[in-house]
Amino acid sequence: MRGLTAINYPAGTHRAQEIQNTIRTGKTTKKALTFGKRGMGLEEEINLANDYYLANHLAVIHKKPTPITIVKVDYPARSAAKITEAYFKQASTTDYNGVYQGRYLDFDAKETKNKTSFPLKNFHEHQIVHLASILSQHGVGFVIIKFTSLDETYLYPAQYLIAQWQKLKGKQSISYHEIVRDSYVVPNSLNPSLDYLKAVDQYFEHLN
Numbered sequence: 001m002r003g004l005t006a007i008n009y010p011a012g013t014h015r016a017q018e019i020q021n022t023i024r025t026g027k028t029t030k031k032a033l034t035f036g037k038r039g040m041g042l043e044e045e046i047n048l049a050n051d052y053y054l055a056n057h058l059a060v061i062h063k064k065p066t067p068i069t070i071v072k073v074d075y076p077a078r079s080a081a082k083i084t085e086a087y088f089k090q091a092s093t094t095d096y097n098g099v100y101q102g103r104y105l106d107f108d109a110k111e112t113k114n115k116t117s118f119p120l121k122n123f124h125e126h127q128i129v130h131l132a133s134i135l136s137q138h139g140v141g142f143v144i145i146k147f148t149s150l151d152e153t154y155l156y157p158a159q160y161l162i163a164q165w166q167k168l169k170g171k172q173s174i175s176y177h178e179i180v181r182d183s184y185v186v187p188n189s190l191n192p193s194l195d196y197l198k199a200v201d202q203y204f205e206h207l208n
Helices: 042-055 125-136 158-168 176-182 197-207
Strands: 060-063 068-077 080-088 096-100 103-112 117-119 140-147 152-157 173-175
Touching (some): 103 125, 117 176, 125 140, 152 158, 152 176, 158 173, 158 176, 173 176
Antiparallel strands (some): 060 096, 068 080, 117 173, 140 152
């Protein structure tokens, strides 16, 4: 998206980032690259983790690209075109998808500064419907939620999110204690800084 100077984002969407890929072939790991914490946000930490998983042949997971509609293109030179205005075609579903241990993963990443709850306004109905569709096809859906003020990160299974959305009609908030109760802790680690596949492994144990 180099040269893109004016993009209009629909409400609730995040700025598009580069696609990140990952894979998984076994449980043994060789430390090939270092992906440490560098004061980044949640999505950036997940992207670094995905790079680490890919480099170590652990999982194939990528950031979903969001298609755009180009509105205006300038030609500052004969051999160059510069996109100066564009719109996202549609709101995104979830942030990431891929394959891990032969299972399809589909998940979103959310952050909140709240210490006692997680606002459901961070989600849109089409995202809930999408996650429900993933579960109906026996895929694995979840949300990675980070409480930034507490420096705590959790893998929150989609079935609980869907149930809370239905109960609260997409409004209000899920309490911190409910999220902790129903989630799997994503531990802080050295390399990568957010090793979320450890939480996925725990989740798999309960699914089995």
